[in-house]
Amino acid sequence: MSLVLHNTLSGRQEPLAPLVPGKVGLYVCGVTVYDRCHVGHARSLVFFDTVVRYLRFAGYDVKFVRNITDIDDKIIKRAAEETIPSEELASRYIGTFRADVAALGCLQPDVEPRATGHIPEMLDLIARLEKRGIAYASAGDVYCSVARIAGYGKLSKRKLDELIAGARVEVGERKREGLDFALWKAAKPGEPFWGSPWGPGRPGWHLECSAMSTKYLGQPFDLHGGGEDLIFPHHENEIAQSEGATGMPFVKHWIHHAFVRINEEKMSKSLGNFLTIEEILKRVPPEALRLFLVSTHYRSPVDFSDQSLLDAQRACARLHETLARVEERLGGNVAAPRGGERAPEAAALPASVRPFHEQFVAAMDDDLNSARALGVVFDEVREINRLLDAGADAPAIAEHHANFGRLGGVLGVLRHPAASYLEAEKGRHLAGAGIEPAEIERLIAERAAARKAKDFKRGDAIRDELLARGVVLKDGAGGTTWSVVQS
RNA sequence: GGCGGCGUACCCAAGUGGCUAAGGGAGAGGUCUGCAAAACCUCGAUGCAGCGGUUCGAAUCCGCUCGCCGCCUCCA
Structure with missing residues (x-):
């Protein structure tokens, strides 16, 4: 039994086969810090957090890298609107981002690189592309010539001529072809800039991920992920840059998750139909939001609604009510597993809990089917309540407590003693109820x-x-x- | 227009060829309780958008129709 994952590159499910057995390098495209994060970002954060937790549970030594884009056009635009330096704007939203991540109970990445801290690496990458005749300078900008990239379009399943024919991007005065994308953008007056052999400017968006992922994970590396909207052009262009510069494969396995929708539409900033993570967490506990998000398979869209969120909150309460009963039964002797640790071998588990463990693993091994895995957790909840009602002895309950906490921990929903969860819920309600x-x-x-x-x-x-x-x-x-x- | 995806009970959501179609929420009945709450037990889709087809057998494969969504442009 082992983990099978859908690979966007092949369009198929493939076994995870790390380059170095037992070790997994994972790079996730993080956020651009120009505004608060919304529920869509929460899906990405929670999904990849679950990936990392499950990989570690399954025994892999995971190196998890998630970047922060702290310089780009949107940041510059916002900062200009507020007449503050772009670093100040970025710094503010790095702060709110970190608060959201912590509130959701996500594990910290092992490395959290920022674009502005990796300008030399990016310049080096541009130089290599230029040397190979793939990049060309034009009036202070530098572009990547897509026509020079073999296999361009392989991730997004697009053919180059179709892309050119259908391109909505205008051929700029500086660009040779419509699909060519900027590696380096010359600074306009008043914009932040870094020095470079091509003149003062800033990096193009795609470049940072190529430079930072391979710096920390090598090339090629195992897993690269993000939202499905990043497949084209962002990830396609990362491949172009990294493979173009080195002639080596970039990434083995690409994973992309679907969106959060609201009223049948994608939740996004441009549509203005988003709810921030902060707003949601005023209404429900973080575990409830996580439960809501993992109760749908990651490659299907999840529809956000007040009713669904309430359902998740009630389901979450059921989980914690049971945990509270267990803790009460066990008295003070409750060292709860917190998730993110390696699981024991199935054979080493007590027979009473082994079926739940095995079914959970089977579900997660099947392309991270967290919805099915969650069903297994609820099956165990019922079993535990049955045992409690029947007056089972403490050792029997303790076996389930350990297992149930461990499985819930992978999904990030049973990370605290029940009392603290229930107390927090009381506080939240009382604050609003007067x-x-x-x-x-x-x-x-x-x-x-x-x-x-x-x-x-x-x-x-x-x-x-x-x-x-x-x-x-x-x-x-x-x-x-x-x-x-x-x- | 090109490419990709979705449509399962009142709601959310697993299931992708063959046991009684997971699980959660809501609902009905029961046990427990002074009455409740929680928990447990039972019930709940003879059917999986519609129509055809393949097959001994399909929610699951194929075709068509209807409805919805995403990417192709910044976007998790």
Whole structure:
């Protein structure tokens, strides 16, 4: 059994076969920091985070590189609008990006290179392309001549003549062919620039990923990914640059995920129909957003809606309610696995949990089918609740606790003790509902007194009043506890 | 126009040739509970956009039709 992944380059599913057995190099195109990140970016972050977690779970030594584009036309444009230096704008949105990544609970990349920190590497790449007659300078710009690239279009499955015929890009005065793309852009007055043999300017967008990926992962390397909108022209051009400069293959395996849609349309900044990660996380816990995102296979579009998000939040609550029961049953003896670690061999697992582990692995090995894998986690939830209801002993519960936490951890949904999750949910709800915990406790005490006096009518009235305010009471052996409705 | 993808129960979503079509949300009935909540049990698509075809057998393969989306331009 081993991981099979869809490869955009071949259009087929192929086994992951690392260049160095046991090690995987992964490069992901990150964000351009000129605005806040939205749910679409969250999909990319969460998907590749899941990829890294699963690869490590499966025993691979992963080197994960994700870049930050901190210089480009959009950044310059925004900065000019705000009349601040582009570095200041970039720095601001690197800050919000980092906050979003942390809030989503994503693992840090091993290397997070920034374009502006790799200008020499990029200039070197241009020089090599020029030496091979692939790049040409023109009035301070430098372009890559697509016609000189063998196999151009192989990733996006496009033929060069069709691209030329259908090109919406105008042939610029400086460009020889419409499809040629900029490696270096001459600085206009007032724009940020770096010195180069071709004059002051800045790198073209595609160049940074070619330079930085191979700097940190070598050439060729194993896995390169991003959103499916990057297939053309971005990734096609990366291949052109890197293979053109060296004559060696660039990347073995390309993985691309589909988009988040909203009302049947792609969520994007240009359409203005986006919700930021920050806005969503005010409404639901990060685990709920992650669960929402991984409940669809990565190569299918996921439709965002309030109802779907609410469904995910309720499903997430089910997961954590069960975790809370488990933790209560085990008392203080709960060292929860956090995910991202190597899994034990299936043969070493207790027979009670092995089927869940194996089914989860089978699902993830099948082109990272996280939706199916999540179904397995819920199967185990039911099994755990059954055991708890039947009064199973602690060791039996502990076996499942370890397994269930480990599987959930791969999907990034059971990373904290249940209590902290449930407390956070209470806080989120109370902040919006205008009710204080002290008041809830007071009403619970009042109700307890009424119930003791057999005044169930009064007791039920209090419970109904709290319910109307989104607070659910639960009468247990040790007294009454409360939680909040997921809405 | 070129290329690619999608249409599965009330909603979301797995399943891509053959056991009773996963799982989650919502709903109905039951157990438990003073009543609830949570949990558990049971029910829920004789059918997988429509129509044809291939096959012993198809949601799954092929053809056509209808509806929707993405890329081809900055975009996760």
